[in-house]
Amino acid sequence: MGGMNDAYDSALARETAEAAARRSYGKLVAFLAARSGDVAAAEDALADAFAEALVHWPNEGSPVNPEAWLLTVARRKLVDGVRRRRGEAGADALETMATSLSAAAEADEIPDRRLALLFACAHPAIDAGIRAPLMLQAVLGLDAARIASAFLMSPTAMGQRLVRAKTKIRQAGIPFHIPERAELDGRLEAVLDAIYAAFSEGWMDAAGTDVARRDLAEEAIYLCQLVTELLPGEPEARGLLALMLYAEARRAARRGRDGEYIPLAEQDISLWDEKRIEQAEIALRQAGAMGRIERYQLEAAIQSAHVERRRTGHANWQAVVELYDALVALTGSPVAALNRALAVAEVAGAEKALACLAEVSADVRVTEYQPYWAARAELLSRTGAIEEALHAYEVAIGMERDPSVQQFLEAKRATLRSE
């Protein structure tokens, strides 16, 4: 019987530890890192604390306040660790850190420094390509192997880049603070861009067969929610949250039963996630009420105009065109200009849209971009320029990497050829 109870207790302790890990991981790492300036040491200390929890909690019972217990142990590990590497941090600094850490451990509520940690991860001195992985690891505790698989990188390479970034934070003295008003916009943009990069990695796996990548979209939404909670007055954070929620709401409709690609206009709206769309609409309304419209809010608003099809049976194309006008004016993005041309086709016809497309193609980046050729093919076929359309489909197929999109384009081309 004792054995069974032991097993039960240890399972319970493991569950408590895991629940505490999910709830408190980022908060504890952020707190320890902000005090020590050392993300890696904070992560190591916390990992040790979790390991100790799994030894002690089954025997002694789970503590009343697991977070405080973990912080006390992690703080001891962190101070020990810094003491061992004393060459780097002075005795005075160590003393200050130890004192401030114990003061916090005795307080009821551990201050939430996750936002400061996010700003450190997305600091301009950190290579832009590693910011998203760094956030996922430091704030959410995702392991390097899982992040590597989501970003299609070898675990070794990803591990090395993460270590390098953390070393830079520590050695260059990258601060853990929320930037002053004057630079907040630019710095927040970097945080949001990194979150969106994580989401996009997850989004690219449209079929959702790759668990690591599908979860990444969820994690990105969680991070963005965190930013909106900690910086409630920032409309772009809500704009990005809305944008990701709209996209995530359509996940189930993006591929057919056999994994075939289904374009937005042909998606079965009964497969859209109503709850997510509602959440997105609320976030977008809240952002709009703050009166500072920027890129992510515009992109979310375009999504909102598309999902009007739920109620009216068709997307609000006039609104889509106008929103793309604003987006192009704001960002000068050739991709936005390309999507604008497609919306123009719905409002003013394929001929007008082709004229817009011709303007866009002055940018060489666009002509190396599959959607440009797919758009051109679609518009040309509508005007009856079959030969040119067939050629454009061929180029589009040649540029696409996703086999299900390739098949979709192949089918379009075959239909056109048989006409």
Add this chain to the structure above:
Amino acid sequence: MQYLFMLYSDDSQWDKMSPEQQQQGAAAYFAYSKALQEAGVFIGSNRLRPAATATKVHATNGKTQVLDGPFADTKEQLGGYYLIEAPDLDAALAWAGRCPGAHHGTVEVRAVWDMSQATAAVAAD
């Protein structure tokens, strides 16, 4: 934390400037140094003689090799430095952005190891 600003620029440009322009350039550095001192963050600074006057020394197996010229044959050369005290990288970068060297060249910002503590630790061992 101490930060070293290494000022890289194309020093051939200096020779091409008129005396008035050179005077203006020097005045900008002078004002910058004053600002750092007023803020209490200045530790030290020097302007280096042209990179063309550099000499390299390398010692292997007890043999000292002396070579003429700067380390790398690039357009921008190390032309001077500032050593400042700043609480963190952001504060250091804010100062670096005001440096005249950032306008006519590039400023590399590097944190400095605190060697006093390292020495103390070694002494204690």
